[in-house]
Amino acid sequence: MLLGAAAITAFVLILLAIAWRRSEGSGPDERVWTLGLGVGFVMTVLVALVGYGFWVGERILPRTDGALRITAEAQQWGWVFTQPGPDGAVIETQDVLYVPARTPLDLEITSTDVIHSFWVPRLGGKMDAVPGRANVLRLFAEAPGELEGLCAEFCGLGHSFMRFRVIVYEPGAFPDLSTSDGDENE
Numbered sequence: 001m002l003l004g005a006a007a008i009t010a011f012v013l014i015l016l017a018i019a020w021r022r023s024e025g026s027g028p029d030e031r032v033w034t035l036g037l038g039v040g041f042v043m044t045v046l047v048a049l050v051g052y053g054f055w056v057g058e059r060i061l062p063r064t065d066g067a068l069r070i071t072a073e074a075q076q077w078g079w080v081f082t083q084p085g086p087d088g089a090v091i092e093t094q095d096v097l098y099v100p101a102r103t104p105l106d107l108e109i110t111s112t113d114v115i116h117s118f119w120v121p122r123l124g125g126k127m128d129a130v131p132g133r134a135n136v137l138r139l140f141a142e143a144p145g146e147l148e149g150l151c152a153e154f155c156g157l158g159h160s161f162m163r164f165r166v167i168v169y170e171p172g173a174f175p176d177l178s179t180s181d182g183d184e185n186e
Ligand SMILES: [Cu+2]
Pocket: 074, 077, 115, 116, 117, 151, 152, 153, 154, 155, 159, 162
């Protein structure tokens, strides 16, 4: 965004300089400028942005392809995740989400009290956690590692501490729960 904004600012400054320097009656045809920059340039940028937006938006839509389902339940002020554990059996963890790498999964996000928002910037967009409702977010983690997540909707005094960890593991190699579990490292 910074690079894009810098490019547009530089472009506008160049246009301003041209406008200042040009003498009366000379310079390029105004109709070409109006159509080219006023319509052509703007439409090109908008179409590219909308196309990109559709592409990104489509990727986070859940599909009925039998993907792994994990539940994320928000409360003031933490997250409870219900997901497959080391031996495939379902486990519940507090503020730690285990995600197999290169495996599409649908996260069912809900809340027990007020509206929160699930956000892992490195994984994708935000999704609101609304009481009495399950919002589904499609996630796909490329490579094993540890990512940071947070609540992205102001939800009370503890909001800024409402963080969680996402541990992406190699499928079939579930991390050791005794070393990576828990939220005691505040
Ligand atoms: Cu919250």
